[in-house]
Amino acid sequence: MPGVLEQIERISIRVKGEKPAVLPSSHRDFAVRDQIVDRIRRIAGKDSIRRVAPIQNQGDHQEQDIVFAMGDHSYLATVRYNNALTEGWVSRLRKEPKKC
Numbered sequence: 001m002p003g004v005l006e007q008i009e010r011i012s013i014r015v016k017g018e019k020p021a022v023l024p025s026s027h028r029d030f031a032v033r034d035q036i037v038d039r040i041r042r043i044a045g046k047d048s049i050r051r052v053a054p055i056q057n058q059g060d061h062q063e064q065d066i067v068f069a070m071g072d073h074s075y076l077a078t079v080r081y082n083n084a085l086t087e088g089w090v091s092r093l094r095k096e097p098k099k100c
Helices: 002-009 031-044
Strands: 012-013 048-052 061-068 073-081 087-095
Touching: 002 031, 002 087, 012 031, 012 061, 031 048, 031 061, 031 073, 031 087
Parallel strands: none
Antiparallel strands: 012 087, 048 061, 061 073, 073 087
16 A cells, blocks of 8 residues: 555646646636545545545635545645645645544
8 A cells, every 4th residue: 555655645737738827716717626636536445435625725826635545544744735726736745644
């Protein structure tokens, strides 16, 4: 399983094409997000995705948390995007703590 986690940590997607740097939230293109979620699903398993949090604006970038399960453990992948949503990569991967 460590090799599988390393594959998820190395996920990085870049979409080619010209898009304006600032889009209204109603006109966002989520192609990069969809590709990252699909790649995690292919690596971790078909029914592995548990939760995809909304994308949060952090000023100079945007972030999103994706919770997925592998075996008996849940993991939290923090995905970082540029503001135009043309690039995205897994910036942090950690085991999600169990809640009581």
